[in-house]
Amino acid sequence: MVLLTWIIHISAQMASALACAFSNDWFLVLNSFEILDFCFKGTPGVTGAVMWDSGVVLGKFLEHAVDSGMLVLQGKKIVELGSGCGLVGCIATLLGSEVIVTDLPDRLRLLRKNIETNMKHVSLRGSVTATELTWGEDPDPELIDPKPDFVIGSDVVYSEGAVVDLLETLMQLSGPNTTIFLAGELRNDAILEYFLEAAMDNFTIGRVEQTLWHPDYCSNRVVIYVLVKK
Numbered sequence: 001m002v003l004l005t006w007i008i009h010i011s012a013q014m015a016s017a018l019a020c021a022f023s024n025d026w027f028l029v030l031n032s033f034e035i036l037d038f039c040f041k042g043t044p045g046v047t048g049a050v051m052w053d054s055g056v057v058l059g060k061f062l063e064h065a066v067d068s069g070m071l072v073l074q075g076k077k078i079v080e081l082g083s084g085c086g087l088v089g090c091i092a093t094l095l096g097s098e099v100i101v102t103d104l105p106d107r108l109r110l111l112r113k114n115i116e117t118n119m120k121h122v123s124l125r126g127s128v129t130a131t132e133l134t135w136g137e138d139p140d141p142e143l144i145d146p147k148p149d150f151v152i153g154s155d156v157v158y159s160e161g162a163v164v165d166l167l168e169t170l171m172q173l174s175g176p177n178t179t180i181f182l183a184g185e186l187r188n189d190a191i192l193e194y195f196l197e198a199a200m201d202n203f204t205i206g207r208v209e210q211t212l213w214h215p216d217y218c219s220n221r222v223v224i225y226v227l228v229k230k
């Protein structure tokens with residue numbers, strides 16, 4: 001039943017992949033990751049209360065990158081921006097990272113509840129906490145001291161009005177050893193282009209080829225960018 005709740009809110013292609021392709025760890029996560037009723041019944045489609053495709057892709061990319069030795073996340077500090085329901089941050093936790101998931105103040109209740117509900121059922125290799133972070137505002141010291149090894153975000157570039165603030169936050173969080181992974185949904189090329197153009201002033205940007213993604217979780221409607229501060 002919980003699995004169905006997830007599937008309703010992702011694309012059909014992704015849903016069939018989810019239904020058949022999860023490894024043991026993921027099966028555990030999906031079986032126990034409970035989305036609270038109120039967020040879907042009250043305001044379906046509201047950003048932050050729905051799991052977006054790019055989040056599933058990013059989470060599976062991280063898992064695949066760790067499994068294939070491309071990436072080491074064990075013991076790494078990760079800050080997730082605009083965490084929404086919290087799935088990607090929870091996956092990073094299961095992969096051994098010390099994760100801080102963040103979102104707007106009024107999204108934290110759901111985020112914390114999801115973490116509490118789901119992470120208590122699995123043996124954690126890492127840790128996860130949730131804290132408020134509104135882009136463009138000063139981050140809590142715990143977010144920047146020390147600077148995270150990774151900053152991650154899925155479907156956080158969707159509003160032109162938020163691009164400047166988002167970039168300011170990415171600058172504040174990034175140190176010389178910080179790598180940023182952003183998964184975006186190709187629903188509005190103009191906003192992504194605007195973001196990339198503005199980001200190029202301060203970041204070196206690359207695109208993670210689909211050949212490096214989890215083979216069962218690829219979508220032509222999703223892109224994964226990697227950014228490092230210049």
Ligand SMILES: C[S@@+](CC[C@H](N)C(=O)[O-])C[C@H]1O[C@@H](n2cnc3c(N)ncnc32)[C@H](O)[C@@H]1O
Nearest residue numbers: 047048051052055082083084104134135154155
């Ligand atoms: C489209 S949702 C993506 C949620 C989640 N990452 C996912 O993939 O399912 C965008 C997220 O960004 C958050 N967000 C939007 N504007 C924000 C801002 N100015 N500061 C912080 N978070 C923001 C929203 O609350 C929401 O959780």
